[in-house]
Amino acid sequence: MSGKKEDFVPLVPEQVRMYVCGITAYDVCHLGHARSAIVFDIIKRYLRYKGLKVTHVRNITDIDDKIINRAAKENVSYDVIAKKYTEEYYRDMNMLGVSRADLEPNATDHIKEMIETIKGLIDKGYAYPVNGDVYFEVSKFSGYGKLSKKNVDDLMSGARVEVDERKRSPLDFALWKSSKEGEPWWESPWGKGRPGWHIECTAMSSKYLGESFDIHGGGADLIFPHHENEIAQSEAYTGKPFVKYWMHNGFITVAKEKMSKSLGNFFTIKDILEKYEPEVVRYFLLSTHYRSPIEFSDAQLTESELSIDRYYSTVTRIKDFLETAGAAEKPGTSADLEKLLSAFKDKFHHTMNDDFNTASALGFIFELIREANRFLDSKPSGQKAKELVIKTGELLAEIGGVMNIFNKTPEEWYRSLMKVKKLEFSEESLLLKIAERQEARKQKDWAKADTIRKELEAKGIILEDKKDGTTWKVKAG
């Protein structure tokens, strides 16, 4: 609310109540929806990792003008549209590794609660009914504009506020809308109608999290008017502070412009996942701080893919080392690695505690990767070396686990890459080729060995000759 970073102190010690605006189920999701979902998923995971008890609510708007329009266009009932795109949403989210919220309420299951809230607002003089509609009277709520830092006079003078004769002021917004012919409706004290958009979040958040709670999140485009209106409704109704900490993720841009439905410059999650591994998308979205804009491009996603590949290459090295390391105690150059290992968690916690700086956290991971590689390059062996390497692997897995990335085996990663890059041959035929080449190498028939290697490379497979055999991987990038 201050517009600045603040120390996080939950209202109830050790417990975090968090409400995040989900989607309106009227169309397939684009990458912008993915960003919001992933950002708040990580925030939840990190808070839990730190031992806090988190209750996470994420709503789904299943009644709204856009849904009604879409339904009319497709000549089906509104709930068919809502159901269809809710399912699509969950499919996308599953693919992206976004965990489910603890509660995922639908607007239409909470009509009763909304009507109660609206009634209360009328009773308290903050809202007025007009011909079956109910409006919130903004001028009655003195704090209006405190989140979006707008003042009522400026808004009034703005020519873009739509004029509606029935409203007392152009700034007033609908709590309840009377239904027109053929539209879905619910019975209410003001006649047949449906709820306005903002009221569902007020009614559902207070039902599941209480009148005051800790974190409310969503995309930055929801700040005004949605979240501003939520504050007005909620605080007018309860007389209590609504939300302690507001968190808003930045936009995804395409050619510097906000990716959005109305501009038509959006990429759907489905389309992106046709070309990129889900982990790549996740990594990409975490590689910039959540509040900053992030430019979407193939080059960016390709870079993310290369970064992840570097990670899995090192995991492979770690595995190889643990399988083959000798027993003789050879310390190698372990000093830097040991130093980094002992400082690593503190560094990670520190940067994540500072407003969830995942980009910085990823940087630390690659520092550790480099030190681990350096250590392995120094050809260590023996029990102590193994322990260091095991510790490294565990730390990487732990931190990756919090961000829900880096949680595959290298084999799974390369198989997944193979699929997404649509490489058209089987692992068996690949192994056959490798065996054939191995034979050639034994005969020192380098020409043949190189031909096979080049042939595979042209198809997107990289071979790596190691002491005790040849391994394959999919060419990243």
Place this chain on the structure above:
RNA sequence: GGCGACGUACCCAAGUGGCAAGGGAGAGGUCUGCAAAACCUUUAUUCAGCGGUUCGAAUCCGCUCGUCGCCUCCA
């Protein structure tokens, strides 16, 4: 017009008062049959520009320029 955010190397990006993380790309090297991977060296005496505060500024303040966002549905 009002309000707000941002501008860090060739590209992406962290850093909000004490010697500029990390990734990609480029160049050179070590290793290798040759590669790949990895590692090493190298690429910002400088953080859009100008001025101020300070022992000290990418970081705080002011102005200028540039980009974007919100003010209407939006993640």
